[in-house]
Amino acid sequence: MVIHPTNGAVRAVPPATVARLPGYLRALDALAAEDVVTTSSDELAVRAGVSPAQLRKDLSFLGSYGRRGVGYDVAHLSEQVGVALGLATQRRVVIVGIGNLGHALANYSGFADRGFAVVALVDASPAVVGTTVAGLVVEPLDQLADIVTSRDVSIGVIATPAAGAQDVCDALVQAGVAGILTFAPRALRVPEHVDLRAVDVASELQILAFHDARRTATGA
Amino acid sequence: MVIHPTNGAVRAVPPATVARLPGYLRALDALAAEDVVTTSSDELAVRAGVSPAQLRKDLSFLGSYGRRGVGYDVAHLSEQVGVALGLATQRRVVIVGIGNLGHALANYSGFADRGFAVVALVDASPAVVGTTVAGLVVEPLDQLADIVTSRDVSIGVIATPAAGAQDVCDALVQAGVAGILTFAPRALRVPEHVDLRAVDVASELQILAFHDARRTATGA
DNA sequence: TAGATTGTTAATCGATTAACAATC
DNA sequence: TAGATTGTTAATCGATTAACAATC
The missing domain is CATH 1.10.10.10 (Winged helix-like DNA-binding domain superfamily/Winged helix DNA-binding domain)
Incomplete structure (x- = not known):
């Protein structure tokens, strides 16, 4: 037992x-x-x-x-x-990188239904900072640490281009998040105590392509 | 050997x-x-x-x-x-469901870089059909079979709400795609000869929440 | 040759499956 | 009781790791 x-x-x-x-x-x-x-x-x-x-x-x-x-x-x-799954407590989430994908994530209603609250949106570009997306005002990257601490954020979502992803990741770790979900097409490095999950859409398609290639190669 | x-x-x-x-x-x-x-x-x-x-x-x-x-x-x-990975041949992709996420996927430049061409966008809503997204005119759902056949599409991407996902999936299978990538938060059923990969963003966050819960429970 | 690094083998580890005793 | 279905055990299977012989 x-x-x-x-x-x-x-x-x-x-x-x-x-x-x-x-x-x-x-x-x-x-x-x-x-x-x-x-x-x-x-x-x-x-x-x-x-x-x-x-x-x-x-x-x-x-x-x-x-x-x-x-x-x-x-x-x-x-x-x-x-x-x-620890959903008794609602987790607070920050989304970093408010491009097309960040936009879509910010507007995704499925988060609230399933135990998550997006409490902040952050972007590096001055052109995006200050705009309102999904009811939240986009904040500058240098506010990230403050946001994580003051709003008790435990999960960071990275939706930036590959180039800036590791820096954002480091900043999130430094700020003290427990977990990170990244969509950037690049391997990220985190210390052992931080949980990292990576979704790479193009990689998913490449895995599908592998099986497609098998099929056509064998004439199936 | x-x-x-x-x-x-x-x-x-x-x-x-x-x-x-x-x-x-x-x-x-x-x-x-x-x-x-x-x-x-x-x-x-x-x-x-x-x-x-x-x-x-x-x-x-x-x-x-x-x-x-x-x-x-x-x-x-x-x-x-x-x-x-079978990337010698470029794979043609159709995206079904042009909401926030479909929009983001259609505009994602990482596909072309990595061996994929998005050749069609499809949506069920008359309000969306006919609009131009990422240089492509959105086409109606009932054209899906035609599109897949005539444009030699081998991969379908499902970015619809959960409710319509299985129907779209069935239509893609019927039309003859080799692989399907779904973002709909629902388990989909495909025949054995079709390859299915599923990305569920909220599920990813829940997995992170599990580890976060461990941490806080053990006082780490 | 001596040093470096692969490709492969064998050992370990973890995940899945099948079968069934426990029990409602 | 008889039938149903769980929870668990044991067997199988696949993935990872470590070590090292092959070889550049």
């Missing part, structure tokens, strides 16, 4: 499992929106696009939230997955 | 390796831009943010493109990785 510390958290959830939890949460919320009260690992797995065995294994790292022979209570499981 | 089929391709490159190849290509291109002619697995690994052992192991799946005691020729290795 797994030992649960008194705060209800469970130790050592594998990274691969953590990466799938948001998908489970989405599927659970979709079920709740359809007024489904109880679900099974089979149903939920189909919705989330994984195997039932993997779903049960993943959930077992969080605790025992199902009932054998019955299934899972949608509302309860959703809450527990949310707790595991 | 690995057997190389006559077309120069190598069989069975592991998925985890494929996913890292674009990063290697980026790092190589950055070196080339700095007029570096020869590199080592140590240098390249640092640039790409992986270990030298992993880099060499990954490259070994593609073939033997280095020289022992010397290192790798930057231009040659870059070319070979590009070939492995």
